[in-house]
Amino acid sequence: MLLHLKSKSIVISMLTGCLFQFGFTSLLGITLFLSCQSPQKADLILINGKVFTYTWDDPAGDGSPAANAPYVDGVLQPDAEAVAIRDSKIIFVGSAAKALTLKSENTEIVDVGGGTILPGLVDSHTHVAELGAKLTRVDLTDVESEQQAVALVAGHAKSVPAGDWIIAQGWDEGAWAQNYPDKNLLTEKVPRHPVLMRSLHGFAVWCNQMALDRAGIDSNTETPVGGEIHKNAAGQPNGLFLNRATTLLDAAVPPPTQAQIKQMLLAGLKEMARSGYAAVHEAGVDSQHLAAYQALQDEGKLPIRVYVMLSARDESLIREWTTRGPWRSDDNMLFVQSVKAYYDGALGSRGARLLEPYSDQPGHFGVSGDGYGFDQDLVADIMQAGFQVGIHAIGDAGNRETLDFFEKALSRHPKLQQNRHRIEHAQVVHPADFSRFRQMEIIASMEPPHAVEDKSWAEERLGPQRIKGAYAWRTFREAGVPLIFNSDLSGSDHNIFYGLHSAITRRDKNLQPPAGWYTEQTMTPEEAVRGYSSWAAYASFLENETGTIEIGKWADLTVLDLDPHETGVHAPDDLLNGNAILTIVSGKIVYGE
Numbered sequence: 001m002l003l004h005l006k007s008k009s010i011v012i013s014m015l016t017g018c019l020f021q022f023g024f025t026s027l028l029g030i031t032l033f034l035s036c037q038s039p040q041k042a043d044l045i046l047i048n049g050k051v052f053t054y055t056w057d058d059p060a061g062d063g064s065p066a067a068n069a070p071y072v073d074g075v076l077q078p079d080a081e082a083v084a085i086r087d088s089k090i091i092f093v094g095s096a097a098k099a100l101t102l103k104s105e106n107t108e109i110v111d112v113g114g115g116t117i118l119p120g121l122v123d124s125h126t127h128v129a130e131l132g133a134k135l136t137r138v139d140l141t142d143v144e145s146e147q148q149a150v151a152l153v154a155g156h157a158k159s160v161p162a163g164d165w166i167i168a169q170g171w172d173e174g175a176w177a178q179n180y181p182d183k184n185l186l187t188e189k190v191p192r193h194p195v196l197m198r199s200l201h202g203f204a205v206w207c208n209q210m211a212l213d214r215a216g217i218d219s220n221t222e223t224p225v226g227g228e229i230h231k232n233a234a235g236q237p238n239g240l241f242l243n244r245a246t247t248l249l250d251a252a253v254p255p256p257t258q259a260q261i262k263q264m265l266l267a268g269l270k271e272m273a274r275s276g277y278a279a280v281h282e283a284g285v286d287s288q289h290l291a292a293y294q295a296l297q298d299e300g301k302l303p304i305r306v307y308v309m310l311s312a313r314d315e316s317l318i319r320e321w322t323t324r325g326p327w328r329s330d331d332n333m334l335f336v337q338s339v340k341a342y343y344d345g346a347l348g349s350r351g352a353r354l355l356e357p358y359s360d361q362p363g364h365f366g367v368s369g370d371g372y373g374f375d376q377d378l379v380a381d382i383m384q385a386g387f388q389v390g391i392h393a394i395g396d397a398g399n400r401e402t403l404d405f406f407e408k409a410l411s412r413h414p415k416l417q418q419n420r421h422r423i424e425h426a427q428v429v430h431p432a433d434f435s436r437f438r439q440m441e442i443i444a445s446m447e448p449p450h451a452v453e454d455k456s457w458a459e460e461r462l463g464p465q466r467i468k469g470a471y472a473w474r475t476f477r478e479a480g481v482p483l484i485f486n487s488d489l490s491g492s493d494h495n496i497f498y499g500l501h502s503a504i505t506r507r508d509k510n511l512q513p514p515a516g517w518y519t520e521q522t523m524t525p526e527e528a529v530r531g532y533s534s535w536a537a538y539a540s541f542l543e544n545e546t547g548t549i550e551i552g553k554w555a556d557l558t559v560l561d562l563d564p565h566e567t568g569v570h571a572p573d574d575l576l577n578g579n580a581i582l583t584i585v586s587g588k589i590v591y592g593e
Contacts, residue, residue, distance in 0.1 A: 040091055041104040042084040044555075044587060047096040049117040050563055051080035053549040054534050061478040063524040076526050076565040083117060085555040088587040093549055110589075115581055116563045118529060119547050120278025120556030121496055122536035125390075125424055125445055125486035128282055128306075129289055130169075130202075131271060132264030134490045138168035140197065141493075146181040149197065154189040162192040165211075165253055169490070171197060173204035173242075174348025174457050180230065181206050183239025196249055201491040203346040205246045207239050215252030224248065226345070226367040243351040243367060261292040269303050273591040276496050276580025278556040279305035281486070281540065283390065283424065284340040286314040297334040303590045304583070305556070306334050307540045309390055312341035312379055319378075322385045332554070333586070335540065338388040340424065341379050343405075344368035344398035347427060347454065347461055352395035355430060359463035368398050380409050383416050388541075390422035390445060396430045396469065399423060403436045410440055417441055420539060425450070425488075428462065428470045434479040443482040443539050446473060448502035448528070449492040455508070455517045467518070473503065474521040484539045485531030496532065497564075497578040503528040504568045504575070511573055525568030555587035 057066035070077045082099035084092035092099055103109060138156045143149045153168050160166055171181075186195055186208040194211040212218070219236050223229045227245025232238045241249055256264070272280055285293070285308045296302050312318055318339065326337035345351015345367050350358055353368035368374070374391075383389050393402040402423055410417050417440060426437075426444040437444060451471035459467045469475070476483050485503060487494040498509065503523040506516035516522065523531070537547025546554045559582035567574050582592035 040086055040102065042086050042091060042099070042102040042107050044085040044584075044589075045082060045099050045103060045107060045109045046084075046117060046557070046559070047082045047099060047109060047111050049081055049083070049112040049115055049559065050078035051083060051093065051117040051549060052076065052529075052565070053079050053093060054119055054530065055079075055548045055550050058530070059524065059526055061480060063474075063477070063527060065526065069526070075569050078116075080549070083549060083555075083557065085584075085587045088555055090549060090551055090553050090555050093551060110582070112559050112582065115559045115561055117549070118558045118560065119533040119537075119549055120554075120583070120585065121276050121532045121558045122279045122281070122540075123272065123277050123486050123489065123494055123532070124281040124307075124484045124536045124539055125283050125447070126272070126280045126489050126494070127284065127491075128268035128272065128280060128489075129261065129264045130268075130490045131494070132266070132268035133167070134169055135267055135271070138166065140168050140170035141200070143171055146185060149181075150185050150189050153186070153195055153197070157190050157193050160193060164193060166190070166193045166195045167198065167253070168195070169198040170200050171206070172348070172453075173199035173201060173346070174454055177348060177350065177457065180204075180240050182230070182232070183208050183212070186239065194252075196253060199349075201346050201348060201488070203243055203246065203349040203351055205241050205249045207241075207249055209239070211249065211252065212237055212239065215249055217248055221248065225370075226351075226372040242349045243345040244372060255288075258288065258292060258295075261288055262296060265289070265292055266296060266301060266303075269306070272494065273303045273583045273585075274580065275494055276558045276560065276583050276591075277304060277494075278558060278583060278585045279307060279536075279540075279546075281307040281309060281338070281536075283309045283488075284311040284313070285309060286311045287317045290317065290336070293334060297329050297331075302333045304585050305332065307338065308334065308336045309338040309340035310336065310387075312339050312375065312382075313373060315375070315378060318382050321387070322382045326386050331586070332545075337386075337541070338390060339379065339382050340390050340392070341374060342372055342392045343374050343402045344372055344393060344395055347394050347458060350461065352428065353398040353401070354395040354428070354462075354466075355397045355400070356466075358461055359466075360460045365397065366395050368395070368401060376405060379405075383409055383419065383421075384413060386419065388419045388421055390424045392424045394425050394427045396428045396433070396466065399426060399429050400433055403433060403440070403442070406440055406442060407436070420482075420541065422539065426476070428466060429472060429475075431469055434472075434475055434481065437476065437481040438479050441482065443484060444476045445484050445486060445539070446471070446476075447488045447492060448473075448485055448499050448523075448531075449487060451506060451521075452502045452508040452517065453492060455513075471518070472521055473523055477527070482535065482538065483531060484536050485528065486536075496560075496580065497575045499532065500525070500528045500564050500568065501572060501575040503531065505572050507573070509576060525565045528568070529564060555584060557584040558582070559584075559592070
């Protein structure tokens, strides 16, 4: 429990903070005077905490701690107990006794009760609008069967006017790939509403007959390049759409109003604040969503910082910002200096592009490049305008060809390497290509939960050899590649403790497999925390302003009810029981009061 205090009185000695100086005035003699400067008083002081400043050097590629890191018996130790904040900046880090000398009658003092104080956590690949929307949709996460999913939607339909769209989300396209659903049961149980069932990672949708009718989809509908329309024995669409074909159904759903988009974004951002995140990197923002973010920023309603990655699929938006160049708001709450592009599909839906055929589908290689909507010229143009580019690449061929694209662009304009480009997911990489990430200083932006969620079927897709280059965090670290961690919400649970647990143990929420999955790729607790903090700050060019707890930096802090360093070493499964208890952004408590 947090304890909030207000200092009622303060005794100040006349000589406190005073500097004695001798001043000489003409020949009349010597005048002694005092030059008094009172210490800067704090707006907010956090005390009784286990503060991990992360101001020491990074660990080595094998996870060995730096010589100046505060380790004792293999466990990282806190290096302070209090933090003082004024005007959105950190003004003191150290002991509680010294921090309390900075209080005034207006200072808010928060006793965090032994909680762990970390640099403000960052989820560096999110889809916040989807998270906000998911809070109001039928949630299919962890649903194990078509029958169970349909029953949930049928129950929801009872409270929805006939003819209105019903959107559900969260069924696992990877786990269900050997037995995909069709429209029949859904049409039977929910005949009076058009229903769209989005998958966990967004690379598959499933619908009923009314949704097909509303979308005007029939046997004559042309399949988009890079997509699949599944059909029944009569040649009619059976209600299942994969990869780029999902856009046919998405386009039929009435678009939300600007007010609704703002509402979804704000709901999602508040949920992230409750989860302990001080910032998100929002991947694939189109014109409508950018306008909503800008409106929230203008209204002073953004609860946490938003680092926008513009959608390369919105050509007019990219052309506009190619002319404008990177931008950040005056209050440093909204940033537009990155772009998200797609090179291939997902492994679960067999859309990821592989160098050799899928082990469980001979002759199939996935989709990529132009066939998946990747516009090389458009992306190259905005790179030259100074933008960072993050390209979605899952398969080993997808990653190799994405690296080829970067190599070509950087050979023509070497200075563009300074833009800290990223490959989003970097999920399956050929052994020969890890070093290429390092050579071009490409950041690997990865999701620890994906490994433990995909483990039940990923090896079937890839086989026993290729799987060794998949979800390969340690291999990236040993190769000297910058690495960041994120959730890719709403496709995966964004709970920070789930992310840390996945990175440290390679076990799922059911603690399976008991010994972990390909544990040679596990992270130390320090590396896992850095993946969501200091390394994420580097990925957004903000390492001089945030990512560590030190004087002069932004007062972005996360307080947890357990220490992920000690727990991660001695009782890692207990991480799943942790909670965020306080989130501070720009010196303001945005969650936890």
